[in-house]
Amino acid sequence: MNGFLLINKPPGITSFEVVRRVKKLSKEKKVGHMGTLDPRACGLLIIGLGKYVRLEEYLLKLPKTYIVEVLFGVSSDTYDRESYRFFYDKEEKPVNTEILEETLKKYFTGEIEQTPPPYSAVHIEGERAYNLARKNISVSLPKRKVTIYESEILNFDKTRNTALIRFKVSSGTYIRSLVHDIGEKLNTKTLVSFLVRTDIGHLSVNDSIPYNKIKEGITKKLLSPLEVLDFPVYKTSEEEEKKILNGNAIEARLSTIESPYISIINSQGRFIAVGKVSGNIIKPDKVFPQNEV
Missing domain, CATH: 3.30.2350.10 (Pseudouridine synthase)
Incomplete structure (x- = not known):
């Protein structure tokens, strides 16, 4: 199947x-x-x-869109509600829609650096970070560059002290870290109260x-x-199909292909490979022969 x-x-x-x-x-x-x-x-x-x-590997690279509810005034060691240790602001900090929007635009737009949460699946010397955190072993997690393509405040509830924000981000972005870092810039504690992923690519x-x-x-x-990858589709001739299935590159019969990858189908419309494009040369990157189970 x-x-x-x-x-x-x-x-x-x-x-x-x-x-x-x-x-x-x-x-x-x-x-x-x-x-x-x-x-x-x-x-x-x-x-x-x-x-x-x-x-x-191709699907992991797709941008992702999330809607997150941010709770102000409280944080945790996991950066969300999935914790037994919570920390509270000693006094109420002034946060409103305007201040939050200004902070997002100034510090959380485009390429940024972030550190993964202590409770994450990042490998540290062969062990998951969350396992080390559960053992109270403090480790230094390497920073990573991620991209915030879009952010939009959907709602700000002063009574509940929460904000609902939509983020479109690059692969590898930790929303929990993003919310934690937003709190740092606002000089207040924050955590992820609720999170839903609405889109992948x-x-x-x-x-x-x-x-x-x-x-x-x-x-x-x-x-x-073909429905999931959303790459441009290249239809091969029978001769080109044989070359692709044997792992050989072919010369594209198109003037320009802007995408670095394409979905390759045969003359009957069956998906046979993902191709990597370099100029007008298509090299098979992953091949799926008819008899492959």
């Missing part, structure tokens, strides 16, 4: 639990998610089945299936690589 499922993950379960459920219901041995979500977060999760699990949570309807999705809602 080969294809992709778009699943609306509920809060309270891990991404790996979703993978295990898909594996159990589909009877497919090769199943994997294309970008994890925190256990408390919900929203769009892409699950690959069969040979198309190998396409993970061109794929929307509106097109996903609920977690409790996975079995139905497996039989009726599997997507093809």
Whole structure:
């Protein structure tokens, strides 16, 4: 069984639990998610089945859109509610829509540096950061460059001391760290109260299936690589198809291809490879022969 499922993950379960459920219901041995979500977060999760699990690297690079509820005046060691240790502002700090919007524009637009949360899946000398944090082992996590493409304040609730913000960010961005750093700039404590991932690239949570309807999705809602990758499509001749399947480059019959990657189909319209483009040369990057299981 080969294809992709778009699943609306509920809060309270891990991404790996979703993978295990898909594996159990589909009877497919090769199943994997294309970008994890925190256990408390919900929203769009892409699950690959069969040979198309190998396409993970392209999907991981896609930008992602989140809606996050930020709670002001309180923080935690996990940067969200999933904690037993909370810290509170000693006095109320002045935060409103205007101050928050100015802070987002000034410090959290375009390329920024951020440090992953202590409780994250980052590897530190072969061990996950969250395992070290649970053992109270303090480590220095390396900073990473990420990009904030868009931010929009959807609501500011002074009574609840919360703000609802939509972020479109590059792959690898930690929203928990982003919210923590926003608090630092505002000189107040903050944490993620609620988080939903609404989009991955061109794929929307509106097109996903609920977690409790996975079995139905497996039989009726599997997507093809052409639907998920959103690369330009190049149709090969029979001669070009043979070259691609043998791992050989071909010369493109198009004047310009702006995308660094393309989806390659054969003359019957079947997806056979992802190609890497350099000028007018297409080199197969990942190949999927007809007989590959």
